[in-house]
Amino acid sequence: VGKTELAKYLHYTVADASDPFVVVNCASSSDTLFAGALFGADAVGDRGRYQGLIEQSEGGTLFLDEIGDLNPTMQAKLLRVLQERSFKRLGGRQDIDVDFQLISATNRDLRKDVEHGIFREDLFFRLNVVSLDLPPLRKRVEDIIPLGLQTLARHSKDLGKDVTAIDPEARQFLERYSYPGNIRELQNIIERAVIFCRGQTLTSGDLPREVQEMSHSAVNVITQGDQPVVRIEMRLGEHTIGDIENTLSEEVMRVSDFNKSLAAKHLGITRFALDRRLRKQSDL
Structure with missing residues (x-):
């Protein structure tokens, strides 16, 4: 599994199907846009009043991906939310109480970032209650084919095709590839292969050139x-x-x-x- 899939699994082990699961990419936008998306606003600019992602995760799970990319200002704001279980919308004066489960993920070494003053130590210890190490896909060769088949079934259905299997040579090619883009790259490779596949079995010829070349x-x-x-x-x-x-x-x-x-x-x-x-x- 990938980070998001693992976070979803953890969410649904303790939550009902109707409880929200909200994903936030901490590296996806500018500081101002990110703060607005996270905290929402009370009559700011043309958008008026709107709920942020923290508020939308009430009673469910907030998944902060790439949390190591948060700048010091946003780290301090997030720490306040975790300590006080409340926050203010941008432009707002009223504290809004929140109750959610927090899951965070990063590709960075946060302990080293704490040592170098890049990441707040107090926030790190708030987050590091239970930690899981998820190695990159290249170090989990045994997961490649099961994940590939799962992706194959989804895209085959979405595209109205009947691709149900991966032949032995294609499996070898997939297992030998190094996946610098990790699980997302595997998913993209399988999606492309399903598009080009003309039968019920995905073959090595359906795979992208870079995957075929690495097999040699x-x-x-x-x-x-x-x-x-x-x-x-x-x-x-x-x-x-x-x-x-x-x-x-x-x-x-x-x-x-x-x-x-x-x-x-x-x-x-x-x-x-x-x-x-x-x-x-x-x-x-």
Whole structure:
């Protein structure tokens, strides 16, 4: 599952079907627009009075995605809501009491952000009552096909098609792909493949070119102890040493969460050399 799917599951384990589940992307808009969307307003500008997303989540769940992207001002406002269980709309004077379950998610390391003064420590401890670590899809190969089949069934129905299966070769291609866009990318890949599929079974030829190309350069990431291990299989005669180096650099960047200093250390080269290699790849 992805972050939103997991949040929905947690919501419905304690809530009724009629209870609201409200999703907020904390990185999606400017500060002013975000504050208005979150808190609502009392007769501000042309929109007049309207409920914000916090108010709409009353009695249900508010899911704050990418909470690590909140600026200090919004962090302070959110902390006040959590402490006092009330808030004011923009332009309003009256406190509005609220009762909701809060779930938050982020791709950032909030503990490090707290240490560096980027994220408020008091808000972090308010949020960190129960924490779950959801690894990226590339580290959960066993989830790829079940998620793919779930997405396949949904899009097949939406498109009025009768695609019900994924053939063995296509499954191998999907399991070898690294999914830099995580679950959303898998969903997009399956949706596109369903559109192009002409039968009841999705084949490797229905998959996007980048997924097919990676199959010729199979990259597997496993963990031994605390260290990730990257294994690359490439067909002889189809790739150069440069291709292998490029593939290795890209995969090590991914398993290093795109931290160039860490990736360079894993590769045994300098940060400058890695930058030069990545620039050369981008020019190809």
